[in-house]
Amino acid sequence: MRRNTRRRPLSAAVLVGVSLLAVGFGSVGAGADPAEQQAPTAQQLADLIGQGLKDPAAHPIADTGSAGSGSSCNSGSGAGSGNGSGDCYGGSGSSSGSSGGHSSDTVGYGPPSTSFLAAFGQALLNPNMAPPGSNDWNCKPTAEHPEPVVLIHGTWENAYDNFAYVSQPIHDAGHCVFTFNYGRSNLLEGGGLGSVLPGANGTGLIQDSAKQIATFVDRVLAATGAQKVNIVGHSQGGAVSRQYLKFEGGASEVHHLMTFGATNHGTTLDGIGALGRAINNFGIDVLGLIEIFVGHSGIQQTVGSDFVNQLNAGGDTVPGVDYTVVGTRYDEVTTPYDLTFLTPGPGATVRNITLQDGCEQDLSDHLTLMYSPRVLSIILNTLDPGQPVQCTFNPWLVGGGGKL
Template identity: 35%
Template sequence: MTAAVLCLLGAAHPASAADGDAVRAAQAMEMKGASGTTDPGRGTVNDWDCQAAPDRKPVVLVHGTFGFTKAPASVRSEAWHTMAASLKAEGRCVYALQYGTTRFLGVGEQVPGTGDMYASARELKVFVDGVKAASTASKVDLVGWSQGGLVARQYLKDTGGASVDHLVGLAPPNHGSHRIDALLGGLIGYTATSQMYPGSEFLRTLNGSGELVGGVAYTMLATHGDDWVNPADSAFLSGAPEQVTNRWLPDSRGEGKGPEHAMLHVDPDTIAWVKEGIRYPGKPASPHFTPR
């Protein structure tokens, strides 16, 4: 059978040696689950043989500070499962990396999401390259939770965004967070936390020449229930409405506030907004969208 016929039939292109190297490099960065396994989504993430539905790009989930290691046991065991399962039900392949791992005071336990965010952005590039090689997709969609949104934005700035269609940010401190522990974290070796303090060199550089990268659609979500990002509207980005949608998450529980920062990954309205934010090629979520 000729190569032309194989192409018409949609046969997969044989992976090159370089593709294989890229996939193996990404697999080495898979996010660890609660038990130390590479399964933070109970079988819903990091299936390197996953076959997506037509026109569904791979989704890469980028965790926040500490990953899930400092969260309550229920959150650690849940990890990305609820969000990933919902995305997978739409025919998407979902991947999650672990990045920015450093040690407390240089000698303690390994803690993800604490290292220099410039380096973490380079780690994200390695992971995205591996996902693209495994899936043969030309672009991915990114979902960045908290610090993960900043790491994703730095990655976009470093690469020009050629490999990404959408970025959905779940309460990322895009303009910093006024928390004293953000400053103190840097004193114990957690460079990323000090980089998230308003006015840091990292944030000045990230936002200084424009907050958006051309060709990428942004949906930024904030919550009035945020107990970490201060002020909560630090999540919002400046740019044309055709490229960026900034929205407050709804108060679905009638408590006078939105979901808590630590629970965004399992909040049904947040997940609905994530799916809306990656639904239309080249476009952010509709500002008129309402979760059902």
């Protein structure tokens, strides 16, 4: 099954929203004794949200915040240009900034790193550098490993700080490894305030970023002579790669898609995203204000957005691709973490993995997933099933490649 459907307790952010939205229920019982009025239950809140949805084709936000499938996209709509195919460039309530942005190649190489925090600091000084072992454009795949590996970073991240731990070992295992920086949008282009930070990429419209991935993968295939690639995507890197597979021709060019903490079905951001979507569904554009801070892609990744609905409409997978999907119980960004899991459709295989199943000592959170020895071993095992999957301690938040 894709995810647990049990009733979940509302987070603090949603409980605040329950209190705010209780006014809507209070009007139903106008004239009643205030002492007899009770705060709405989670299900009542979900029902109220469902009644107030702007798009009747969409699903209400309930329980885990999943909006399910269904799209409220219209051809030619959205916040930007170039969406003649009907892509939704802004989620519901998207109103800030304009579309824009670009991708860029890396320049030089950074050192190996076992810690996300250390790699993040390095990238602040050198935001365009490549992780070690990547982007050898003279690399030719071998008969044993005929498919290059393309690393796709997440929101507010870059090629180096996302993959400084895993890139060299993947290369040393005999694979050609490539990566780049996508979704580079400044504040005026709708990248949000986070985009002013050096090396903060992946902030532009996800549909634009998917086109940038398509162009980059074509370059990799041309340079290596390979027929297909394998993709490793972290966070938005998983969702944008699925956009590429579904809408930009990637299904014929990708063998394996491996995602880690991917926002495949959106995120509630511990309830904040769900609350914002709920208020938006009542006609108050709070997500437009939030978008000024988090950028286009941040809003697109919240539960119930037009982007998320369209990405999953008709099924989670595309034929011909094998999926390995990894989530961590300690994820504080993709929440609830099991929204990352996929359900296989025709012609596709899916392996859903909770990182802590059988390895409770791996405490990796969202940012330190790519600094986990267990994650690295899952990547290598997917590429070469003869490789063992490890179980090693990895600290929460700081990340240490298996040690403090």
